[in-house]
Each structure stands twice: as C-alpha cells, then as structure tokens.
Amino acid sequence: MSGNLTIVIATPVFLVMVLLEYFAMRKKNKDYYHLNDAITNLNIGVGHVVSKVVVGVFLVWMYHLVYEHARLFTIPSGVLSFIFCLVAYDFFFYWAHRLGHRMNIFWGAHGVHHQSEYYNLAVALRQSWVHAALAFVIFLPIPFLGVDPVTFFSILSINSFYQFWIHTDVINRMPKWFEAIFNSPTHHRVHHGRDEKYIDKNHAGMFIVFDKWFGTFQEEEETPNYGVTKPINSWNPVWANVEYYVNMVQTGKKFSSWKDKLKYIVAKPGWQPDELGGEIPIPKVEQEYKRFNSAPTNTGLSIYVLVQFAFIVIGLVSYLYHYDKLPVFYKVLGFWLVMLSTVICGAIMEQKKWVKYAEYGRLLLILFGLNTLYYLNFNSWFYVMLIPSVILGAYFLTWFTLNINNKFVFKNMAVNRIEK
Numbered sequence: 001m002s003g004n005l006t007i008v009i010a011t012p013v014f015l016v017m018v019l020l021e022y023f024a025m026r027k028k029n030k031d032y033y034h035l036n037d038a039i040t041n042l043n044i045g046v047g048h049v050v051s052k053v054v055v056g057v058f059l060v061w062m063y064h065l066v067y068e069h070a071r072l073f074t075i076p077s078g079v080l081s082f083i084f085c086l087v088a089y090d091f092f093f094y095w096a097h098r099l100g101h102r103m104n105i106f107w108g109a110h111g112v113h114h115q116s117e118y119y120n121l122a123v124a125l126r127q128s129w130v131h132a133a134l135a136f137v138i139f140l141p142i143p144f145l146g147v148d149p150v151t152f153f154s155i156l157s158i159n160s161f162y163q164f165w166i167h168t169d170v171i172n173r174m175p176k177w178f179e180a181i182f183n184s185p186t187h188h189r190v191h192h193g194r195d196e197k198y199i200d201k202n203h204a205g206m207f208i209v210f211d212k213w214f215g216t217f218q219e220e221e222e223t224p225n226y227g228v229t230k231p232i233n234s235w236n237p238v239w240a241n242v243e244y245y246v247n248m249v250q251t252g253k254k255f256s257s258w259k260d261k262l263k264y265i266v267a268k269p270g271w272q273p274d275e276l277g278g279e280i281p282i283p284k285v286e287q288e289y290k291r292f293n294s295a296p297t298n299t300g301l302s303i304y305v306l307v308q309f310a311f312i313v314i315g316l317v318s319y320l321y322h323y324d325k326l327p328v329f330y331k332v333l334g335f336w337l338v339m340l341s342t343v344i345c346g347a348i349m350e351q352k353k354w355v356k357y358a359e360y361g362r363l364l365l366i367l368f369g370l371n372t373l374y375y376l377n378f379n380s381w382f383y384v385m386l387i388p389s390v391i392l393g394a395y396f397l398t399w400f401t402l403n404i405n406n407k408f409v410f411k412n413m414a415v416n417r418i419e420k
Helices: 002-026 035-070 079-102 104-114 131-139 148-165 176-181 185-191 208-212 238-253 258-267 297-321 328-349 355-377 379-404 408-419
Strands: none
Touching: 002 035, 002 148, 002 297, 035 131, 035 148, 035 238, 035 297, 035 328, 079 104, 079 131, 079 148, 079 208, 104 131, 104 238, 238 258, 238 328, 238 379, 297 379, 328 355, 328 408, 355 379
16 A cells, blocks of 8 residues: 555645646746646556556565565665665666667657657656566666665655656756756756757666766757657557557568567667668658647537546545555456546547547446445445535536537536636
8 A cells, every 4th residue: 555655645746746837837938838738648647657556566576576585685774775776776777768768669668758749747747557567677686686675666766756857847957066966857858859969868867977977968959859759649548558569560560571570679769671771760850840739629628628637636546545445346447447537538639539429438437436336335425425426427428518519608617617
C-alpha cells in the first residue's frame, strides 16, 4: 500500500502544480497549453500510474530477489547508503534513458514521453505504460551491490519528483553553479527538442554531469521545436503507447532477411537495411509547421472532457487508496474502467463516430460497478452511493447526448456555470 499511498498523495500535488503553471503562463503565452494535448498527456499519465499497479509488483519482487539472493555486499542503511544510491541510480538512469533513444525496442516505449508538441508540466506526466518493465533490468546492479529495497525505491521516487519540475518554460535559467552539476529546465528543454542538433542529448535525470562526461551534452541555443520527428497526430492514449511498435511490425515485414528483422529490434531509430534505402535521415523542422489541433465541434464537449478527466483522477485516487480492500473482480474492473475512460476522452476529442455509443456504455458500466461494489461489500453505504451516482450519471448522459448532437442550449448552460 505504501507505493500506492505515495501516488495518492503525489497525484493532486502534481495536478495543482500544472494548474499553477497554466495560470502563470496564460497571460504571457496563449499557446503554452493546449487543452486536448494537456488532457492527453494527463490521461497517458493516468494509464502509467494504473499500469504500475500491475508492473510494480513484478519489479519490486525482482529487486527483492536480487537483493536477498545475489548481492555481493550489504550497504547499511543511512546517509552513505542514501548518497550512494542517489548517484548510482542517476548513473544507471542516464544509460537506461540513453538506450531509450538508441534502440527501437526501448524508443517504442520511451518515445511516448516525447510525442507532445508542447513543453509544460503536463508533459512530465506523459509516461509510457511499459518502459519501466523493459528498462528496469538496467538498474539491477544496485541491489547486486547491496542497496536495500527501501532506500532504492525511495531514491526512485525522489528522482522522479525531481524530473517533474524541469519540464517547464516558466523557469528560464538557474544559477550557473547549479546548471554545472544538476539537470535544469534549460537542459531538459534541449532533450525534448526535435531539431537535429538537439536530438539524443541531455539524458540525465538529476545530474547533468553524466552528459558532460559521456559526450551527450548540448546547451540550449535556439528555442527547441518539441515533439517527435514523425508526429503521432492522435489523442488516443493506447495508440500513443503502441503506435511505434505497430509501425515497426509493418516496416519489418518489408525486410527480406531474418537477420535484418532481428537487428531492427535493437537498431537505432531510423535504421533500415540497404535494400530499403539505408538509414532514414533526420527530417528538418518545417518553418511553417502546424501542430496537430483536432478538437471537439463545440465548447460543451471540451468542457465535458475536462470534467470527465477530473472524475477519472478522483476515481484513480480512490481506486489506489482502497486497492488492497477491493475484491479481485473489482480490481480488474477498476483497472479497465480507468483505461477505457482515458481512451474515450481521446475519442471525443478526435470526434470519432463510435464514441457516442462507447460513452453511454462507459457511464452505465461505472454505475453498475460502483453500486454493485457498495451493495455487496459496503451495504450500509449503498444508498449513499446509489442516489448521487444515478443523478450524476443521468446528468452526464444528458449533457453528452445534447452536445454530441450539437444541441447548444445545454452547452451554453455548461459554459455559463463554468464562467460563474
């Protein structure tokens, strides 16, 4: 539960910081946040958190297994162990991150974090659903050297929290002494640039000295153009996580040699065999490039998506907080409801035709899940949940129906409430 509790506490803190950044930059730069992009970043972050509930069990087990049965030494818990692990973790993070940019199998996962064409704190939460499982093996020398699990996972959290704040344009520069040692917003903006001079630079988590030592450091000069060289052009969080792998499979089918097919898995992004023309050069950034901007047809739907995301977060926090008490059926149902909710938010923003029916099904499934859970396991609270959930469900069904059919009366009601 301790891992889930950390996420339960951190989630609202991160979201408050995102809101503060949004209001801080709203008057200075109207193009700093884009609603659909920000919601997609956050929805992918939600999926990342939920996937960690499943993947995290395996990773914790693996760490304990190495520590208990294969460690060479035992480093006593304390200040020295903490400092050693802090530096060692970031050292291995640097190499895991660098591999994430240099091998197709890793980039397919890590590239999710780079897909946003904006740069703000919401981007920090846009994390792959599978990258941790792929890259965790790179960190196993740490338990092998005798760092206990509590220290390791504490440092993992500290490193992750540190990297959150560097995803911002609000802070231009830190003091020179700081930037000589530590990663900072200016260093990390370079890392997210898709300009040729910025690609595959500044991989460090906390300590930028690793990039300086291993030849991957680049100062921020021109303002970076953010995103990946081949834009994903979608708000679907599932597609964001599988798109690169789908393209790999399609491209690999064109290779005549099985040797090339296998090499493609560990080759760097852009590699192709000579029969297909060889390595694909990094495309130049178009001066008149326009970012992907698909959006709902009316304001009411945009507000609806924003409200649904708020409920996704409430549901996520509640799910994690009560996770240990939930029956297995409701653990699985909760997992898939959260995932389904993020996908449907993306489908609404992309104006998919099938979303009308999917959203009706999602709302009814949530009502079924919540009320059967309370009826079977928390019977004394059943009516406390039943009445407000049915009223709220009917409200959302009506709101969505009228707006998806362009009935603007209800849209204006929603807009007026927000403005008040």
